[in-house]
Amino acid sequence: MCIGIPCLVIDNSGMWGTVDYCGNRREVVMALVPGAVPGTWVLIHAGLAIQQIDECEATQTLALLKELDLDV
Numbered sequence: 397m398c399i400g401i402p403c404l405v406i407d408n409s410g411m412w413g414t415v416d417y418c419g420n421r422r423e424v425v426m427a428l429v430p431g432a433v434p435g436t437w438v439l440i441h442a443g444l445a446i447q448q449i450d451e452c453e454a455t456q457t458l459a460l461l462k463e464l465d466l467d468v
Contacts, residue, residue, distance in 0.1 A: 400439030400446060401461075402454035405432045415440060
């Protein structure tokens with residue numbers, strides 16, 4: 397099973413960017429979401445931002461992951 401983790405974009409400098417997941421910052425590949433600007437949400441899978449999502453979807457997904465007690 398693959399899970400895309402919602403993360404908040406902190407910086408997007410083209411190929412690479414920084415995202416925040418629950419206070420943890422990670423460098424990820426941003427090539428598939430070039431329009432993602434700081435403050436927007438993206439789904440991260442295997443170190444790659446694969447899709448831009450809205451804040452409502454991000455918060456609902458994070459709540460579900462917390463409810464399932466998944467340590468992602």
